[in-house]
Amino acid sequence: MSIYSNFRGRELEDDPEYQRRLQDPAYRDQILNTTKTTLNEELPFGAKLSVAIFLLSLALIVLIAIFPEVRTIGEGTRPISMGVIIQMMMLGFGAIILIATKTPVKTIPNGVVFKSGMVACIAIFGIAWMSNTYFAYAMPEFKAAITGMVNDAPWTFALALFSVSVVVNSQAATAKIMLPVAIAIGLPGPVLIGLMPATYAYFFIPNYPSDIATVNFDVTGTTKIGKWYFNHSFMVPGLIGVVVACCVGLSLAEIII
Numbered sequence: 001m002s003i004y005s006n007f008r009g010r011e012l013e014d015d016p017e018y019q020r021r022l023q024d025p026a027y028r029d030q031i032l033n034t035t036k037t038t039l040n041e042e043l044p045f046g047a048k049l050s051v052a053i054f055l056l057s058l059a060l061i062v063l064i065a066i067f068p069e070v071r072t073i074g075e076g077t078r079p080i081s082m083g084v085i086i087q088m089m090m091l092g093f094g095a096i097i098l099i100a101t102k103t104p105v106k107t108i109p110n111g112v113v114f115k116s117g118m119v120a121c122i123a124i125f126g127i128a129w130m131s132n133t134y135f136a137y138a139m140p141e142f143k144a145a146i147t148g149m150v151n152d153a154p155w156t157f158a159l160a161l162f163s164v165s166v167v168v169n170s171q172a173a174t175a176k177i178m179l180p181v182a183i184a185i186g187l188p189g190p191v192l193i194g195l196m197p198a199t200y201a202y203f204f205i206p207n208y209p210s211d212i213a214t215v216n217f218d219v220t221g222t223t224k225i226g227k228w229y230f231n232h233s234f235m236v237p238g239l240i241g242v243v244v245a246c247c248v249g250l251s252l253a254e255i256i257i
Contacts, residue, residue, distance in 0.1 A: 049100060194248075195246055
């Protein structure tokens with residue numbers, strides 16, 4: 001996947017879309033601002049401090065994930081979801097960074113990352129929410145059809161994992177739905193483990209938050225969702241990654257068995 005990604009596409013000086021944007025005043029300043037480097041600059045103390053605080057927040061999140069009792073409030077209750085914990089930590093430490101580094105708040109909305117992130121956020125609420133609403137309604141019928149297919153032809157389990165992952169956008173949820181089916185029909189454990197990469201299919205339909213954010217972050221226009229929706233920048237690298245990972249996993253399963 002990395003080799004393919006390294007050689008695909010044109011160089012920026014030969015890319016017509018990039019050259020068009022470079023001549024467009026609406027994009028030119030934004031593009032030039034993203035190509036600046038700080039390699040030869042002495043970073044201010046506030047910049048170094050902000051990175052240190054950010055790394056501290058990551059370490060704290062990992063510790064909270066390792067010890068679920070820290071995020072459990074009251075006896076007999078379930079731990080707070082790590083998704084909620086991550087949001088709380090990032091917002092809290094973001095505020096700490098602003099206070100500790102004395103960063104002018106009014107400069108934040110002018111940053112390229114903030115602008116791209118907010119556009120992606122709005123797009124995510126629209127596209128991802130709509131998709132989730134549609135697939136949540138269709139999931140019972142979809143799950144029944146997939147389960148029947150796997151029962152009739154066990155070799156299609158990899159395709160079933162991939163198909164379910166496309167619509168639920170969660171590796172854990174895909175495994176929870178499909179692994180009991182595989183165990184019921186007697187698929188060997190090592191084979192199931194070897195096929196686990198097939199639970200990653202977020203890229204197939206470009207409605208996942210990271211896909212939308214990536215398109216918005218890339219002001220050069222080289223990362224995009226194609227005219228026909230499925231011919232987007234993530235399709236081929238994603239398919240290569242999943243297929244190769246499954247082949248390697250199955251090969252290891254054969255050795256183990």
